[in-house]
Amino acid sequence: MVDMSSFHSVTIELHGGALTLAAICIGIKVIDIFWNRVLGDRGGKFRQGLKKASEYSTPTILLASIFGVVGLVLSGITGSYLIPVETAAKSPIALNKIMIAIFATEFWTVMIATNLIFWEEAWIRRQTAIVMVMSGGLGYVFSIMGGSIGGTMGGKVSILEPVWELLGVDLHSSWILSSEILVALAAIVTVVGILLVAYSVKLAEIVGSVRKVSD
Amino acid sequence: MNREIKHYGLVVALLLVCLGLLTTSLEAYSGGWQDGDTDYNCGTSCHQGGLNQGAGTIDVVLDTPSVLSGQTLTITVNVTETQLGTDRLVGVFLLSSKTGSGDHPSSQGWTITQDPNGGTVNYVEKESPGSGETVSFKWTLKAPLAWGDYELFVRVHHGSLAKNPLWEDHSGSISVEVTPLPAGTPEIDHQAVSLGYIGENTPIEAYVVNATRVVLNWRVAGEIQYNSSEMTNTTEVSDGGWKFEGEIPAQSSIAQVEYFIVAYHELNGDPIQADTSVYTISIEPKPEVPNTTAWTIQIIIVSEIALFILIAGVRMGKARGKKEDEQNG
Numbered sequence: 001m002v003d004m005s006s007f008h009s010v011t012i013e014l015h016g017g018a019l020t021l022a023a024i025c026i027g028i029k030v031i032d033i034f035w036n037r038v039l040g041d042r043g044g045k046f047r048q049g050l051k052k053a054s055e056y057s058t059p060t061i062l063l064a065s066i067f068g069v070v071g072l073v074l075s076g077i078t079g080s081y082l083i084p085v086e087t088a089a090k091s092p093i094a095l096n097k098i099m100i101a102i103f104a105t106e107f108w109t110v111m112i113a114t115n116l117i118f119w120e121e122a123w124i125r126r127q128t129a130i131v132m133v134m135s136g137g138l139g140y141v142f143s144i145m146g147g148s149i150g151g152t153m154g155g156k157v158s159i160l161e162p163v164w165e166l167l168g169v170d171l172h173s174s175w176i177l178s179s180e181i182l183v184a185l186a187a188i189v190t191v192v193g194i195l196l197v198a199y200s201v202k203l204a205e206i207v208g209s210v211r212k213v214s215d
Numbered sequence: 216m217n218r219e220i221k222h223y224g225l226v227v228a229l230l231l232v233c234l235g236l237l238t239t240s241l242e243a244y245s246g247g248w249q250d251g252d253t254d255y256n257c258g259t260s261c262h263q264g265g266l267n268q269g270a271g272t273i274d275v276v277l278d279t280p281s282v283l284s285g286q287t288l289t290i291t292v293n294v295t296e297t298q299l300g301t302d303r304l305v306g307v308f309l310l311s312s313k314t315g316s317g318d319h320p321s322s323q324g325w326t327i328t329q330d331p332n333g334g335t336v337n338y339v340e341k342e343s344p345g346s347g348e349t350v351s352f353k354w355t356l357k358a359p360l361a362w363g364d365y366e367l368f369v370r371v372h373h374g375s376l377a378k379n380p381l382w383e384d385h386s387g388s389i390s391v392e393v394t395p396l397p398a399g400t401p402e403i404d405h406q407a408v409s410l411g412y413i414g415e416n417t418p419i420e421a422y423v424v425n426a427t428r429v430v431l432n433w434r435v436a437g438e439i440q441y442n443s444s445e446m447t448n449t450t451e452v453s454d455g456g457w458k459f460e461g462e463i464p465a466q467s468s469i470a471q472v473e474y475f476i477v478a479y480h481e482l483n484g485d486p487i488q489a490d491t492s493v494y495t496i497s498i499e500p501k502p503e504v505p506n507t508t509a510w511t512i513q514i515i516i517v518s519e520i521a522l523f524i525l526i527a528g529v530r531m532g533k534a535r536g537k538k539e540d541e542q543n544g
Contacts, residue, residue, distance in 0.1 A: 095505050102514050106521040114528055125535050131528030135521070155249035174505045182512050189516050193523030197530065204531035205538075 008078040015071025016147060019108070022064035023140040025057035029123055030133055032057075058123060062115050065136070069108045072143070076101055079150075092174035097149040099175065100142050107139035127204050250330070253338040255308050255370055256315035273386045275369055278492065281392040282358045285402060287328060287492040288391065292352040292369050296343060306340045306372045307331075307352045313368055320367060324359025329494050333409030355407065355492045362393045401426040401478035401489040402456075408494065411472065412501040416462040419474065421446065421491075424456035426478035431461035433474035436495070446476070463496065472496040 032054035041047060076098070080088075088094035114131050115122045122128045148160040152171050158164075164171060177185070196203070278289040294305050310318040311325065319337050320327060327335045331352040341350050359365065369386040396402065404422040411417035423429050429448070432441040446461035463472055477490040 089507055090502075090504060092503065092505050095507070095510055099510060099514055103517050106518055110521050110525045110528075113525055114532070117529055118532055121536070122532070125532050127531035127535055128528055131524060131532075135524060174503060176506055176509045176513060179506075179509055182509055182516065186512065186516050186519075189519050189523075193519060196523055196527045200527040200530040201534040203527070204534040 004078055004081040008075060008082055011071050011075035011078050012147070012150065015068045015075055015143070018064045018071055019068035019104075019140060019143045022061050022068055022108075022136065025061045025064065026133060026136045026140075028053050028057045029061070029129075033123075033129065058120055061132075061136070062112065065108050065112050065115075065139075068143075069105055069112065072101060072105050072108070076105075083153075093149060093153055093172045096171065096175045097146060097153060100146040100149060104139050104142035104146055107135045107142060110135040111139060250332055250334055250336050250339045252319060252321075252336045253308065254316045255310055255313075255318055273369055273371055275386050275389055277389060277391065280390070281394055283396045283400065283489070284358055284360050284362050284393050285396060286489060287355055287357050289492040290354045290356065290367065290369075290389065292354075292386075293349045294352070294371055295349045296346060304340045305343045305350055306338060308370045308372065309337045309354050310368045310370060311366070313370075318368075320356060323365055324361060325365075325367075326357040327354060328357050328405070328492075329353075329355040329407040329409060333495075333497060335407075353495070355494060358391070358393045362395045365391045365393060367391060397487070399425060399480060399482035400487055401429075401480045403429075403476055403478050403489055403491055404456075405476055405491055408474075408496055411463065411466070411496045411498045413468060413498055414465050415501070416465050417472070417496055417498075419446070419461045419463060419476070421459045421476050421478075422452055422456050423459055423478045424454055425480050426457070426459075427481060428479040429459040429461075430477045430479070431463070431474060432477065433463045433472055435466070436471035436473055441475075466498045468498075469500070470498040472498055 028050070032050050035043065035047065035050060039047075043050070083091070083094055088098065111132050114128055114135070118125065118128050122132055144160070148158040148164070149171050151158040152161075272295045274293040274295075276291040276293070278291075282288040290309065292307055292309075294307060296305065309320055309327070309330075311320045311323040312318045327337060330336050331339045331341065331354065337354075339352060341352065344350050366388040368388060402424045403426075406420070408417060408419055419431055421429060429446040430443050431446050432443050434441045444461055446459035448457040449460050450458040452458055459476075463474060466472065473493050473495055475491050475493045477488055479486065479488045481487070
């Protein structure tokens with residue numbers, strides 16, 4: 001019988017590597033966009049190199065994030081063989097891990113969907129560029145958190161351990177908010193979300209000019 | 216075109232180098248990094264074990280040099296170190312040979328009924344108490360059915376940050392004589408209990424053949440006297456055996472409770488008895504049961520946030536695109 005932990009390791013490496021690559025490329029795009037806005041074409045060879053890297057980053061972000069999300073979903077499936085649902089439902093750390101992995105998948109999916117709808121324009125329009133950076137950034141933060149929790153569950157030492165210690169975060173205790181807070185939060189998110197969508201066209205005018213944020 | 220391909224190749228190569236650098240910290244840990252059923256070679260060659268370094272001594276104590284076939288004995292391993300490494304872990308293997316592979320005690324017919332950390336595995340890690348201090352590991356084993364002379368070994372594995380074990384020491388062979396079970400002797404088949412919860416009685420079960428009376432003895436670790444209570448035979452099982460059930464009373468705080476079972480029988484007017492080894496139960500606070508409904512709602516709320524971001528982002532992007540088209544005529 002094949003050990004499912006081997007498959008789980010492979011899928012972890014797949015999404016860990018792919019999403020890191022996507023995050024690095026998002027970082028390059030952000031630097032390029034800001035450089036362009038502040039310094040324009042100044043910067044000589046470095047600027048030219050940055051421009052080129054930014055150009056290559058555009059398709060890389062899309063491909064790497066798609067591979068990453070596929071890896072995330074596959075690692076969820078392989079992980080469910082390692083820890084059965086009934087066991088996970090009783091374990092605070094397992095529920096934290098599943099929840100964080102779902103958050104990561106959702107935000108990366110938002111970034112991929114935006115990218116697929118607007119293609120290269122996604123990085124040219126300021127509004128969509130903000131959505132891409134925000135969702136990709138959140139997705140990556142959740143991916144790292146998920147990796148750290150997974151490592152701890154596997155009995156390994158997580159590189160983020162000093163960070164958790166500094167923040168006073170206990171990975172083994174439940175991260176579920178109380179019912180009262182959740183009800184209030186759900187109401188606030190729903191109202192703010194509907195308002196955001198309803199006024200998004202108006203907001204688009206406030207956020208950005210027609211001028212392209214990147215060349 | 217060629218120039219473009221060259222550029223793409225260069226970027227891909229650079230990215231591969233970056234990814235390679237990111238993976239330098241990946242190591243194979245399975246089997247060696249935590250408690251598990253592990254051959255000595257597998258636990259020390261390609262896998263890491265407890266990270267300690269330096270010399271030390273191993274002292275092994277058997278509770279009995281001879282055991283009845285199918286009955287239990289206890290091996291206590293005391294490890295004392297003179298130097299400590301970064302992770303302050305001591306990893307100890309209980310083995311049936313020094314061959315390095317196929318050396319799990321089960322290969323000789325032994326069954327580990329309780330390991331030092333409450334599991335049933337042959338490789339266990341514990342935190343080191345410090346230089347010159349002794350850390351104890353206690354295994355309880357069920358003897359093979361085939362009688363004869365057996366040997367067991369203990370090996371201690373201390374690695375280093377350089378992944379090269381600096382100290383791998385082993386005990387001398389531990390000889391155990393497994394003798395045949397005299398006719399009429401009670402046979403106890405018991406699955407050790409290693410965990411109990413504060414405020415709850417801990418149920419104990421045993422399947423016993425040839426017994427007229429079965430007694431559960433228990434005490435909080437450190438106490439001198441054992442408390443005793445008779446176990447009740449509840450269900451008849453095959454081979455004329457019975458399932459006996461008993462309970463260790465609830466504890467009010469974190470504790471280590473030790474217990475053993477004794478089965479009594481009379482043969483031709485002579486009383487005979489059999490007992491298990493002493494097992495240890497860790498009494499701990501009952502773990503909190505997560506509220507999965509609230510957990511699901513929490514996920515739905517964050518999904519809602521992601522969805523609103525997507526819809527608003529798309530509407531904003533499309534609105535700007537439309538305006539741009541209008542301005543461009």
